[in-house]
Amino acid sequence: MSSHSTVWKYFDKINGGKNVKCKLCGRMISYHSSTTVMKNHLNSFHSTEVEESENAALANSRGNRSQPTDKKDPNEDLVFAICTSSVPYRFLKNKHFLDFCHKLNSDHKILTPDSLRSKFSKNRSEYVDRLKKELKHVEKAWLSFDGWEAKYMDKSIYAIFIYYVENFQRKSALLGIECVEGSATAANVGKLVMRMLDLYCIDKSKVLGAVTDAGSNIVAFLDRNELFHSHCSAHVLSLIIKKSAQITHIKELIAKVNRCAAFLSRSKVERGKFRERSSMLNIHGRPPLPFSDTRWGGALLLAEAFLNHYQSLSATPALQDYLMNADDLAALKKYVNVMKPFLEALNSAESDNSFCSEVLVQFSHLSNYASSLEQRSALGRCLSNETKSRYAQYVKKNDAELNIFRYDSYVENDALLMSTYLDARFVYLPGILQRTRWEFIENSIQLYCDSIHVLNQTATGPPPKKPTLEESSFSQFVQSKRVSSHGSSVQAEMSNYKAIVLSGRPALDSSPLLFWHAHRDRFPILQKMGQHFLACTQSSAIVERLFSVCGCIVNNSRRNRMKSSTLNLHLLNASLATLQAKNEAGEMNEYDECEQSDSESEENRHEEISGEFNDDIFEEALARAMTI
Template structure:
């Protein structure tokens, strides 16, 4: 319950909470006072009991500044609402920890967070502008309520030779998703951050035609995101495998049932304990993320015995998976697991991944081919066949991409070992030699025209 009119007019409400229509409580000493729709009694109490303490506390302004900063960091890092400073429990906790500290109002806290945002953004701008070269990544997505957003991120090596990442913007995108509109928004963001095109080595996006054309219009080298390319390969391979599609449909139905039915969930938990299985919930796949399909199948395969027993006990109309289908799941998991590991490795932000793409694709092709030879299940064999075919079709071009090939050659861990095609390897070596020669010529001092070449007659 809050005072109707005067709370916003008096600073006393920074130190008192209204606990009933006619009582307030001091947040410093917790004493209760009568409240008659004015703050006179609160003012008298505070001056008599706490004002000296407040004056003493003002001497320690550095401590207040540190607590203010910690409060702002808590709001930002934990995504807390500004109204937390009005919550009675939180105010009481802060008062107990430091009776001399006065929590800011909701509006003041909002201003503090905004000031911190501008301060940190300025620091980030300075780091970006000091970088000699940057790489950019961007993505677009649409929420269920049809609002679209564009994320734009900058990657560079900072002055301490550390890989750094700065999120430039997450902008609501209200225009049509044309290459021209996307290029306009990205160009505005780059201008705001002081990033000239000459400093941008590469722009990585998904392989959509509008994204590729956007890079062309911006005159920035484009790279197709390897994680997105892998996602397309796996999703298409799964859809081309009829037996796996049937298994996925059943698995989704089973996962949905146990996630939405309290009775089913409790029965599964009971059977997990009885059978000594991990007490873990089933996972529902997300259509846009193939690795969630793998997670769903792995969890269901792990829990196949308690799930089967629970379905038999519950006598539902949910169709259980057969032993042959579980065998298919086990072998399909063996094929898909390396692709998930590669996706995680290539999506990391804390280390450079460009030089890993070509050897990672080679490793995946060899690994899946080796597993393919050991498969006994027809569904898994079909999946493996499609994975290998689509990887050759969709991922083979990375060896032809100059920046990826050069990065692999220059990485001492891989050099020429990462290439699948010897011709691509030799072409990359020639390109590296040519570019190295160009750099040497550019860095060599031009000959001075003032110098006169010596002759035999000039010699002593």
């Protein structure tokens, strides 16, 4: 209590000013007493309350200057702002930018370009160390990776994700996004993948395979290393949709839709009027604006958006030239309606919650659906032929077996066959494997289980001593019989597994890993294999989503002279920023995180498609970084 005003905060005058009353306890004190008496009263009876009150007042007076020690460094936002935009590093030395920051907070120290690069490196080291600990006990894992060619660089950039199961929950993590040294050959891509695995101390024997597209270099790398290859189902579905959109009369309809979308994307005024009418008519959903050329199923999605907003389009005077006559509109509606199951399958494949065990069942459904269409129509024949050729194992022609689209043939893919078997929702369903029999898959399951070393949790005592002398043929015979007894236990598990599944299957929308968690004690071998193969997803959409953001960054003339080492750090930090924003906002419904439903983001998306990166991300993160 150093001042008169501080003391009087706790007292009120009463009885016409003759006495004072303590606000904390109500005790009466003579007004003629000195302030020392009042101070002594507070120190004797209310020292704790006064101290807490003074500390709160002090913290309030300091405002934002008193920051918690565990608060995130504001420069983190500035780092993410720089790496997710096309702003050059030297912008941090811009005089007007520095003046602006100084006016916001004179005490804040802005990063220099050199310290920014150091921060990039530090973020990478911290991320690698943290992820290395998380991946330390991974038993088996799958990879998802793909490449991308930069427009202004003679470089191929590859992003690599890892999928694994921990405590019967599937997890994923970004291992890295870097440039391939030299051309993107199978050997150079393999070197990059192996370098990433070494960086996180992941033994190659822990990797079962990868879900990728059908790039010859990637397939060659997987074949050379005897790894499973699950072809991205979203990519296959997009090829089928693309083929259907090339039918003559459908191609003409899609061209009209594209012209309308191009006009809307060019005219900001008409786009605003269109949005107002859609809002008045209570029409929601993505407006018919152009998709990226790499967007899976983009033509079909644009046609669907065109039809959803057709009423507001027809109410816009400037768009009258882009409307369709009754016959064309009916034909477009029929096309979108026929393609609906394929679009649903594509959306399912793109989800991070999809499982590779769903691929065979999904294509069996689509093949059955395509066969039910009118085969005399060009669209019916196209869908039927495309779906069957990519799903079928072999077709017979002139008594000779010809393998069509071998890399797309799903019913001969061992990884997909075994994962389907290990999914209690689909195993033993009739008619989804064509000529492949479930007994064939059971044999593959047993061969794989024989290679799994399952520890007996109930076993006691020390392990058997290693023989010092060469074993006799009799000993080897007995040992082989003991090993074969392991096979009988696998057969017993498979027999019990079949009985349980046929008596009652899990819900279709449930995770297949929940089944193995519930029956882990009954099936100690199969549940382990289930965790191995159900770690894989249907598609490599997670990689494509990352490229949709990072591609806009490096596909810029300002980045074409950046060193590979700096670019690698830049891309990783941009990826981490993007993934962090996604985790905070929740999983996006759209394939491209830039494709938001709000009007501002739609305009930004068009600018990105046209090659000019939007720096709104930089401005928003800068504002957060400067709020000190």
